[in-house]
Amino acid sequence: xxxxxxxxxxxxxxxxxxxxxxxxxxxxxxxxxxxxxxxxxxxxxxxxxxxxxxxxxxxxxxxxxxxxxxxxxxxxxxxxxxxxxxxxx
Numbered sequence: 045x046x047x048x049x050x051x052x053x054x055x056x057x058x059x060x061x062x063x064x065x066x067x068x069x070x071x072x073x074x075x076x077x078x079x080x081x082x083x084x085x086x087x088x089x090x091x092x093x094x095x096x097x098x099x100x101x102x103x104x105x106x107x108x109x110x111x112x113x114x115x116x117x118x119x120x121x122x123x124x125x126x127x128x129x130x131x132x133x
Contacts, residue, residue, distance in 0.1 A: 079120070080119060080120050080121070081117045081118065081119060081120070082117075082118050082120060082123070083115065083116065083117070083118070084098050084099065084102075084116045084118070086118075087101075087107070087118050087123065090123060091123070091127075101126070102116060102118070106126060107122050107123060107126045108122040109122060
């Protein structure tokens with residue numbers, strides 16, 4: 045049987061914990077990035093509105109978004125701000 049000193053075990057354990065925590069943070073960043081943008085279809089579902097209404101909100105800049113080619117991408121933060129603004133009326 046191989047004997048390993050407690051110091052080496054401690055160093056190995058700390059290294060493994062650091063690598064795992066880094067990987068967890070990496071996954072969280074990737075999740076946040078993909079979840080922070082929605083499509084027009086998802087906007088319609090969240091606000092329970094039709095596509096025409098969604099495109100009108102985007103065209104009037106009431107909800108801020110941007111296009112990549114023909115596809116709209118809308119930050120969730122823009123939707124949250126719109127809902128907040130509408131609920132204060």
